[in-house]
Amino acid sequence: MSLITVIIVIHYIIVTYAVYRAMMRPHREPASRLAWVIVAIAIPIVGIILYFMFGETSIGFIRAKNMQKLKSEIFQNKFKATLDVTITDTIPKKYHHIFRMGQSINGFMPTGGNQHSLLKNSEDMIESLVRDIDNAKQHIHILFYIWFADDSGRKIANALMRASNKGVMCRVLVDAVGSRKLISSNVWKDMRKSGVHVASSLSIGNMLLRMILGRVDLRNHRKIVVIDNRITYCGSQNCADANFYPEDKYAFWVDAVVRFTGPIALQNQHLFVQDWLAATREYLPPTYESEQPKDIIDLTNVKILEDISGKTNRCCPAQVVGTGPTERHDALSDIFQVIISSARQNLTITTPYFVPNEPVLNAICSVARMGVVVKLILSHNADSWFVRAASHSYYPELLEAGVEIYEYQSEVLHSKLLTIDGELGMIGSANLDRRSFDLNYENNIIFYDQKLTKDILERQQVYINKSMRIAIEEVNSWSKPNLLWYNINATMSPLL
Numbered sequence: 001m002s003l004i005t006v007i008i009v010i011h012y013i014i015v016t017y018a019v020y021r022a023m024m025r026p027h028r029e030p031a032s033r034l035a036w037v038i039v040a041i042a043i044p045i046v047g048i049i050l051y052f053m054f055g056e057t058s059i060g061f062i063r064a065k066n067m068q069k070l071k072s073e074i075f076q077n078k079f080k081a082t083l084d085v086t087i088t089d090t091i092p093k094k095y096h097h098i099f100r101m102g103q104s105i106n107g108f109m110p111t112g113g114n115q116h117s118l119l120k121n122s123e124d125m126i127e128s129l130v131r132d133i134d135n136a137k138q139h140i141h142i143l144f145y146i147w148f149a150d151d152s153g154r155k156i157a158n159a160l161m162r163a164s165n166k167g168v169m170c171r172v173l174v175d176a177v178g179s180r181k182l183i184s185s186n187v188w189k190d191m192r193k194s195g196v197h198v199a200s201s202l203s204i205g206n207m208l209l210r211m212i213l214g215r216v217d218l219r220n221h222r223k224i225v226v227i228d229n230r231i232t233y234c235g236s237q238n239c240a241d242a243n244f245y246p247e248d249k250y251a252f253w254v255d256a257v258v259r260f261t262g263p264i265a266l267q268n269q270h271l272f273v274q275d276w277l278a279a280t281r282e283y284l285p286p287t288y289e290s291e292q293p294k295d296i297i298d299l300t301n302v303k304i305l306e307d308i309s310g311k312t313n314r315c316c317p318a319q320v321v322g323t324g325p326t327e328r329h330d331a332l333s334d335i336f337q338v339i340i341s342s343a344r345q346n347l348t349i350t351t352p353y354f355v356p357n358e359p360v361l362n363a364i365c366s367v368a369r370m371g372v373v374v375k376l377i378l379s380h381n382a383d384s385w386f387v388r389a390a391s392h393s394y395y396p397e398l399l400e401a402g403v404e405i406y407e408y409q410s411e412v413l414h415s416k417l418l419t420i421d422g423e424l425g426m427i428g429s430a431n432l433d434r435r436s437f438d439l440n441y442e443n444n445i446i447f448y449d450q451k452l453t454k455d456i457l458e459r460q461q462v463y464i465n466k467s468m469r470i471a472i473e474e475v476n477s478w479s480k481p482n483l484l485w486y487n488i489n490a491t492m493s494p495l496l
Contacts, residue, residue, distance in 0.1 A: 015040055018051050035491075090317050091448050094342070095424055101338045102319045102446055105331045108270070110319040114262030116447070118455040119235075122242035125257045126152045129225065129233065132259075133159040136227050139169040141272045143201075143224040145178040145429070146238035149185040153239050157187045161194035169197075173276055175220045176200040178238075201279045218325050221440035223429050224272050232265035234258055234320075234445045235427055236352075236416045244412070254408070256350075256415035256459060258427055258452070260318065264445065267320035271443055274322075316449040323430070324441035332430055332444075333437045336418075337363045339446070343420040346373040348460050350417040354378055354391040355433040355490070361394060365401035374403045377463050379413035386489055387433065393483075393490035399472045406467035413463060416444075417456055425453045 018040040039047045090112055091099065099110045119125045133140055133156070140163055147153050164170045172191065174182060182188055183200055192198050201220040225233040235257030238244075244253040273284055323332040336356075340347060340363040347367055354376070356364070368374040376398065382388040398405060416432075419425040428444025430436040447453075478486075 011044065014048055018048050022051065092423075095448060098335075098338050098342060098424070098446060099317075099319055101334055102321045105327060105335070106267075106270070106320065106322050108267045108320050110317045110446075110448075111263040111267070112315060112317045114260050114264045114316040114318050114447075116261075116316050116449065116452045117259045118452065118459065119257045119259060122152070122237055122253070122255055125233070125235075125237055125255070126155055128259055130155055130159045132225075132227050132231055133163050136163050136168045138228045139171070140228075141171050141173075141224070141226040141269065141276070142239075143173040143220070143222050143272055143275060144239040145175045145219065145221045145223065146240055147174050147179040147182045148238075148240040149182050149187040150241045150243075152241045153182060154187060156239055157191050157196075160196050161191060164191075164195040170195070171197045171199075171272075171276060173199050173201055173220075173272070173279055176203040177219055178221075199276065199279045201275055218439050219441070220275060220324075221429050221436070222271065222275070222322070222443040224268050224275075224443055226265050226269045226272055229269060230261055230265050232260050232268040234260065234268065234443065236414050236429060242411075252411035253414045254411050254463075256417055256427065256456070258445070260316075260445070262315070264318045264320065268443065268445075271320065271322040275441070316447055316452060318445050318447040318449075321426075321428075321444045321446060322442070323436075323444075325439065330437070332442060333357055333360055335426070335444070335446070336360050336432065339418060339420060339424070339426060340364055340367060342424075343367050343372045343374075345421045346375070346419075347421075348375045348377070348417075348419050348457060349432065350377040350413065350415045350460055350463060351432040352379045352382065352412065352414045352416070353384065353387045353431040353433040353435070354394065355387055355435075356394065357434060357437060360432065361397070364403060365397060368398075368402040375406065375460075375464065376403055377406045377408060377413070377460060377467060380407035380409050380468070381412050383412060389486050390489040392478075393486040395470060395475045396472075399470070399475060405470040406464050407470060408463050408467045410466050415459075415463070417460060419453050419456050419460065422453055422457065423450055424448045425456055427456070 019037050022037050022040065040051050041047070091110065103109055117128075119128055140160065142156075142160075147156075149157075160170045160172065176183070179200070188198060202218065223233070223235065223238065225231070235255060237255035237257045242252050242254075277283065321332075321335055323335075337359050340349075340360070347364075349364075364374060364376070378391065395405060416430060417425065417427055424447070426444050426446045428442060430440075430442040430444050436442050
């Protein structure tokens with residue numbers, strides 16, 4: 001048998017194995033299976049490499065097994081507790097199913113007794129965080145996808161070093177890829193020398209080995225701050241200047257962050273503890289397991305509204321939803337669907353990246369067809385040409401359904417906000433795209449609070465005032481080559 005024959009036989013064996021893997025992979029759309037089969041067969045060698053790099057949503061068998069074990073062990077502690085007090089009349093029954101869906105993901109129940117503040121801008125968020133760090137008494141836990149050693153990044157690092165020198169326990173976790181510049185900088189070394197415990201999440205290590213064990217582009221996209229178990233931040237902002245990439249044409253990024261105080265901080269604490277253990281294998285001391293808050297809203301009983309005690313603090317019921325490759329499949333997509341489908345008067349969505357799956361797209365179009373005023377605010381200036389092109393492919397269907405589409409014209413709009421009917425909303429790190437649905441670790445907070453919802457709606461109106469509304473006539477005038485380009489990119493999105 002000649003060498004060429006041997007190579008051909010080996011190639012077909014590998015192709016057959018890749019096709020088998022593609023067909024047997026669970027939780028995959030039929031179109032995605034077929035696409036990967038075609039890629040593996042039609043593109044010699046490169047198709048196989050592409051499949052093993054991007055074809056499977058896996059952080060690796062060992063990592064996944066360890067994270068599931070850690071999550072199970074964490075839930076043995078007081079974060080998952082028997083409830084002492086039930087808030088009965090805080091959340092209207094029409095929204096119970098939303099919080100039940102959230103509870104099905106992480107086990108968190110909505111908790112009341114929270115105060116909130118929608119921060120003005122990126123600079124305000126950094127200043128607020130520095131103040132909270134300086135006033136911390138016990139511990140500070142911070143996780144960011146991107147942390148730069150720029151002015152903002154150094155301000156937070158310096159505040160942490162000051163806190164550490166005062167005896168406050170400080171832990172910093174960053175994504176190994178998103179914050180690679182910080183990890184290689186002197187700021188990282190200085191924090192470690194000052195006693196700040198630093199670690200990176202989802203490090204790649206050997207590229208070839210990581211490709212074999214799991215995807216290299218599964219990232220920890222979360223933004224979590226927990227201070228003394230009572231303060232937490234949630235939103236879209238990374239630890240960086242608003243002038244995010246100075247070399248970019250569209251440098252300034254517009255973000256939205258809410259500062260919460262109250263029991264909701266413990267739920268973000270749980271996510272941080274889980275990610276910290278996965279990255280470091282370090283079990284946190286029992287002092288960080290804090291007592292379970294008593295002010296919990298139990299939605300497991302259908303008679304929830306019948307008992308009105310009037311004794312508990314009913315401020316801003318909220319619930320953390322943490323999603324990712326090791327959580328149940330389609331968790332984030334389910335949350336978006338159930339909130340969107342619950343809108344009866346108005347629905348306003350702000351997202352920088354819009355590449356929805358079919359169920360979410362159908363949910364948006366369906367409520368618009370029912371007469372709900374649906375406003376979708378996107379960024380005209382995007383840092384991803386692929387996402388921008390793919391998102392345009394959905395415009396015709398959205399506009400025909402009656403959705404109002406606005407493209408923010410000034411900077412890069414990076415906020416991730418959703419509100420319905422002036423009462424309920426969600427803020428966090430997740431984009432309305434397939435990467436957030438399937439690949440990234442994300443954290444969001446669902447809340448029922450008219451004041452906070454009003455504040456966010458006002459912020460969204462500011463975005464609309466700086467946007468251009470997309471008319472159906474404009475979309476209908478797009479050239480055939482442009483439409484083809486948009487649709488090709490949207491077709492490729494399930495592969496990635």
